[in-house]
Amino acid sequence: MRPLPVLALAAFALPLAAHANDPHSYAQPDQVVVTHLDLDLKIDFPHKQLDGVATLKLDWKNPQAPALVLDTRALSIASVDAVDADGRTQVLKYVLAPADKELGSKLTIEAPRHPAQVRIAYATSPEASGLQWLLPAQTADRKLPFMFSQSESIHARSWVPLQDSPAIRFSYDAHVTAPKDVRVVMSALNDAKHPLDGDFSFDQPHAIPSYLLAIAAGDIAVKETGPRSAVYAEPSVVDKAASEFADTEKMIETAESLYGPYRWGRYDLLVLPPSFPFGGMENPNMTFATPTIIVGDKSLVSVISHELAHSWSGNLVTNAAWRDGWLNEGFTTYVQGRITEALYGKRLADEEALLSARALQKSIGKMPANSQKLAPEPRGVDADDALSDVAYDKGSWFLRTLEQKFGRADFDAYLKGYFDHFAWHSITTEQMLAYMKPNLIEKYPGKMRWDEVQAWVYGAGIPQDAPLPDSPRFDAIDKERSAFLAGSLPAAQLDAKDWNTQEWMYFLDRLPDAPTLAQVQAIDAAWHLTGTHNAEIGMRWYVHAIAAGDKAVWPAAAEHMTRIGRLYLTTPVYRAFAQTPEGLAYAGQVYAKAKDGYHPMTQQAIERLFAKAKSAAK
C-alpha cells in the first residue's frame, strides 16, 4: 500500500464527513463529490468489454470549482454531457490525461456552471484491470462465458469513470443487458427469481465507497441457504457450495448479537470460478468467494465469517484511504474470530488466531520498518499492496489485546458503539483513535496506557506483551514436528489421522524453510499430501517439497498452480520454484499455459515475481 501522509493533529478535528487527501485518486472531494451513480451497461462477451453510460449526481462543494476530476483506467470515452434538472443535455469539454502506470488516466471535465449531473458514455478495455473475462472452457460447466469484477483497491476506475477513493460514498442503481441465459448479479439487492431474459436492474440504496462496486455474469444458479441468504454459483457447484455455507444465517445472527443489526437486507454469496484472485470480496449484499474454500467439511468457512464481518467493519465503517486499511482488515479479522468461536468453538478460533500470529512473527522482521506499522508513513507503494499481513494479522492481534485488557463485555459494548458512531462513514486511523481515547482507554482507567496504544498503531514490530491464545493441540503438534525432524519419530507415526485443516497448516507452516528430501519423501509416503484437494494444505506442502528438491511433486504443483488463480495460494508456489534456475524455467512453462486462465491481477503479480527472480539471478 502506498499510504497517506500521516495526518497531523488537525486530523482529530476533522468532522465525520471530511475527506482526507487520498494519494491513490485524482478526485478532488473538496471541490465536488459524487452522491449517486446511475449505470447503464451492456455486457459484450465477444469483445470482452462493457459498453457503459455512467450518470453521476454531483454535490458541488466549492462555488469556484472549474471542473469535475475523475479517475479512469484504460477507458475509451465517447462523450461527456451535462444533464440539467429537466433531463436536457449539453456537451462538455474534457481532457483525458496520459495514463499513469499506477493511477490510470485523470479525466478532467470542464464544468464551470456546476451541472447537477454529468453523463459519460464509454467502453472498457478487454484488459481492464478490474474485470476478468472467461471463455466457456474456462468455467466449471463449460456452457456459457463468465465475467466478474474485482474493484478493491483501485480498479473500479477500470470499468466505471468515477471518484475512486474510499473516502467518497455514493448510492447507485444500474440497468444491465446481457445475452439470454446469462444471470447478472451486482453488489446490490439481487432477485433469485429474476428471469434469465438478458435484462437486469439493480438498486444499492446505501452510500458505499467505489471499491465495493461489483458485477458478475455467467451461467449462475441459485440455492437458498436461509431466510435472507442464498448461494449463487455455476450449476455443478451450487449444491456443494450451499451445504458448505449452510451456516450463513447462524453467522449473521451471531454477528448481530455482538454488533447490532445487519443493515443491508439480504446477504448472498457468489462462488466464482477458481481464477478469482482473492479468498473473498465483501461486495455489499453479494460476497464474492473463491471455490477453494469448499472442501466438504466447513473447515475453511471462516473466509465467509470474514466477508460477513465486513458488513460492519469495512462496508459500514470504511477506511478513508488505503493507508488506513487495517481499520477494515484488522477489525474484520477480529470479528471473524468471534463468529468462528461462537459457531465452531474456541479451539478452532484459537487455532486460527495462532496461525495468523505465528505467520506474522515469522514474516514481520523481514519487512521494512514502515511496512510493519498498522498506520504507516508515506511511501511509494501500490494501493493493492496496502492490505498486507500487517493490516490483517497485527490489526486483529491488537484488537484481541484490547479485548483481553478491557474484558470481553466492555470491549464488545465499545466496539458496538464504535460501529454505530461511525456507521456509513469513511474514517482515518486518527479519527478512530480520537474516538477510542475517551470511549475506551480513559473510560476504564488503569487497563492500558495511551503510549501502549500508540506503540501498537504507529510502532514497528509486535509489542512484547502481545497475548497469544493457548492451544494444547498446537503444542502437541510442535512436539511431534520436533521429534520427527530430530529423527526420533517416523513420519508414519505422527498422530495426524485426526488433524483438521488448521492443524495440518500449522504443522507445515513451522517446518524448516527447506526440509531435507528424505523428510519430505517420508511425510508424503505416509500422508499422501501431493495431489491434495485442500488448497491451503497443498500450497504449504508444495512450497516445502519444492524447496527440499522433491521433483516428484512438480506435476501436482503445476496442476495446483494452473487450477487456482487465488493469489495467496498460487504465488508462494511460483516463488518456491523461482529459487533455482531449473525451477524458474519450469514455472515459466507452467505460467505460459496457465496465464490465459488467470485474472489480470494474478498475471501482474506473477510477472513481477519472475522479473525479480531474473534480475536477482543476473
Ligand SMILES: [Zn+2]
Ligand atoms: Zn477482508
